[in-house]
Amino acid sequence: MALRLNRAPARHDAPALPLDTILIGDCVAELEKLPSASVDLIFADPPYNLQLQGDLRRPDQSLVDAVDDAWDQFESFQAYDAFTRAWLMAVRRVLKPTGTMWVIGSYHNIFRVGAVLQDLGYWVLNDVVWRKTNPMPNFRGRRFTNAHETLIWAAKSADAKGYTFNYEALKAGNEDLQPRSDWLIPICSGGERLKGEDGKKVHPTQKPEALLARVLLSSSKPGDVVLDPFFGSGTTGAVAKRLGRHFIGVERDRDYAAAARARIDAVTPETAEAISAAPAKREAPRVAFATLVERGLVRPGAKVVDARRRYEATVRADGTLAFGTVIGSIHRIGALAQGAEACNGWSFWHVEAGDALTSIDAFRDAVRAEGL
Numbered sequence: 001m002a003l004r005l006n007r008a009p010a011r012h013d014a015p016a017l018p019l020d021t022i023l024i025g026d027c028v029a030e031l032e033k034l035p036s037a038s039v040d041l042i043f044a045d046p047p048y049n050l051q052l053q054g055d056l057r058r059p060d061q062s063l064v065d066a067v068d069d070a071w072d073q074f075e076s077f078q079a080y081d082a083f084t085r086a087w088l089m090a091v092r093r094v095l096k097p098t099g100t101m102w103v104i105g106s107y108h109n110i111f112r113v114g115a116v117l118q119d120l121g122y123w124v125l126n127d128v129v130w131r132k133t134n135p136m137p138n139f140r141g142r143r144f145t146n147a148h149e150t151l152i153w154a155a156k157s158a159d160a161k162g163y164t165f166n167y168e169a170l171k172a173g174n175e176d177l178q179p180r181s182d183w184l185i186p187i188c189s190g191g192e193r194l195k196g197e198d199g200k201k202v203h204p205t206q207k208p209e210a211l212l213a214r215v216l217l218s219s220s221k222p223g224d225v226v227l228d229p230f231f232g233s234g235t236t237g238a239v240a241k242r243l244g245r246h247f248i249g250v251e252r253d254r255d256y257a258a259a260a261r262a263r264i265d266a267v268t269p270e271t272a273e274a275i276s277a278a279p280a281k282r283e284a285p286r287v288a289f290a291t292l293v294e295r296g297l298v299r300p301g302a303k304v305v306d307a308r309r310r311y312e313a314t315v316r317a318d319g320t321l322a323f324g325t326v327i328g329s330i331h332r333i334g335a336l337a338q339g340a341e342a343c344n345g346w347s348f349w350h351v352e353a354g355d356a357l358t359s360i361d362a363f364r365d366a367v368r369a370e371g372l
Ligand SMILES: C[S@@+](CC[C@H](N)C(=O)[O-])C[C@H]1O[C@@H](n2cnc3c(N)ncnc32)[C@H](O)[C@@H]1O
Pocket: 025, 026, 027, 028, 045, 046, 047, 048, 071, 203, 205, 206, 207, 208, 229, 230, 231, 232, 233, 234, 235, 236, 250, 251, 252, 253, 256
């Protein structure tokens, strides 16, 4: 059974896909109905198999609202591994060759999940630590406070090419520092936490929207299809709708699915301007170094140096560099000067402008800004 949401018609060119829909049922069975290689991104927050033994109480003996739901319980590690294998195979079939998959877990399950996904042929790109600013305290004082969860980000296979990673946008949004694999984000609380009329949590493991936003903004584009096989309260769908992505959710529990649908219906998408993909440098029009020389932005005979002025080469009229007796491209000469195998000459070489250095990449940006 499917709950179709009240949304604009789908823009994606895969008509058979139940876009922006919550499929109610077991994820392995539901995913069998979807076409192969049809989704761009998977976010999976499976049962963690927390193996809680008895009630968890605070020092004042009050009961902790722990995750003890039947859907999180498995008979044995073997049973959990078989379940993990089944859903990881099912989502891998529907993932496009250029797509990637995220799975989140804790120490209870993430190592098992990681081993199974590698066995199935996925290729791990990163493990990301979600460090919680406000973790639940450790009440018994017998272990470290469990203050993080781990996400594994994986490509469909080792030779997968062309997957989305919005590196430049992430870097620009991070004060021009490279985006790191440790994310500091609070757990879901306050107004974001869905509560029923009785004031109780609608779902015991609702993930923070900030976490999903970072996942979607880093590894998908507007218009992409994001599949979540363990939809729960619909955090993935809510964030996908807000950020202009399509979603497909699968959830076994009708009450959770209904709560997710109501939640997503209430979401207002951001404007197209606010979410449009920032152009990646790799996608920008190619500009040859020779073009900079032709246009007089870098003069033949000028010296180019690295950022620490350790190496120097001479610019030639044909757009090559001379380093001693060797002549070659900005990349080759950059690599040769450092004794490295490869070098991005655009970021390596600079020209002297007064006392300061200007990267040749800045001149390339200027040429692109002029429309070539
Ligand atoms: C960890 S929760 C996901 C929470 C969700 N990320 C959120 O933010 O609300 C896992 C969910 O998977 C559902 N579930 C468990 N086994 C399932 C299965 N085989 N097929 C579909 N849903 C399943 C559970 O009912 C539960 O809601």
